[in-house]
């Protein structure tokens with residue numbers, strides 16, 4: 164075929180697809196501009212082929228009557244929410260030694276169920292910061308192929324960690340030779356692991372830069388990986404075009420990671436004021452899971468969490484919330500990450516009220532979960548706001564979340580990629 168003929172048939176093809184384009188009108192809602200907090204009352208949204216193509220008055224849309232119309236009158240309409248820190252393939256009731264009995268296929272099946280619960284909660288994009296055997300990559304692909312419902316997933320694959328660190332598994336004695344897949348030591352070891360993650364489909368790199376609460380035998384305050392290793396991880400990931408999320412609770416590990424150039428610090432529990440300032444200077448996001456402590460302390464024992472972990476949580480939980488408050492006051496860039504999987508998937512929205520209790524306005528908490536996360540994910544062009552050209556990831560609630568952020572604990576309408584996943588408005 165000549166080039167010109169090819170161009171012609173392409174044009175014909177796109178004309179045909181315009182004629183058959185599926186168009187949906189989300190009619191007459193109170194559309195929240197998450198950048199400003201302004202509410203456009205009685206505003207409609209025109210969706211075509213999974214994208215937002217119009218926002219405002221229906222008269223301006225050039226409707227031809229063939230559109231599917233969904234009534235959102237009286238509802239408050241927002242962009243789909245996002246969570247920068249989830250573990251879809253983990254279950255909240257399989258902590259500690261129980262996890263040893265869970266096979267990779269079994270965990271992946273939990274991931275299928277949990278993806279659906281997460282979407283049902285109004286979360287249309289999540290970053291999965293660590294999963295065995297690239298099960299999160301498989302989940303992302305199954306969702307993208309339309310085989311199972313779920314949010315957009317940004318998978319990290321296996322999380323990098325030092326031998327015996329928070330991202331290793333330390334439950335069994337030496338003779339079992341148990342070792343997490345993401346364990347690597349030394350600058351070249353960690354570079355190899357970053358490359359392996361990219362090879363198998365990871366879109367973000369996660370590493371453990373300090374001890375953790377839920378791992379056996381690790382100290383929250385102790386830095387894991389040297390500065391040299393952290394720099395190697397960040398450099399290799401950035402060379403390959405991936406962002407880096409570090410698990411870090413302790414002051415020194417947080418500092419070293421920010422200096423090494425990570426894109427987000429997960430947990431950030433014992434961050435000091437100097438590191439908050441440095442994070443601001445460098446544009447590093449803080450992703451602070453300020454809800455999960457309540458779950459761990461109230462239900463953790465029953466869920467299998469080790470006694471030493473419960474003790475560590477008692478040391479870190481409140482301190483993290485106070486750090487969050489300082490970071491918000493200082494104007495740090497805040498993400499919305501919850502560590503879902505430690506607590507039950509689908510309850511992600513509970514964290515909004517905690518963020519407001521600890522110093523954010525409802526709008527700031529919503530921004531963390533929409534435009535801020537979009538920026539952290541490198542997806543500002545496609546998600547995070549209801550604007551022409553963005554993906555049609557749209558939710559609605561029946562009360563004003565700027566007055567009562569708990570409205571986001573019970574999302575009534577969810578559209579992802581232009582398809583309605585749930586609609587309970589008016590019921």
Ligand code: ARG
Pocket residue numbers: 374375376377378430432452453455456459476479480483502505
């Ligand atoms: N996955 C984290 C860890 O084990 C959970 C920390 C939860 N506690 C908290 N206060 N955020 O370290």
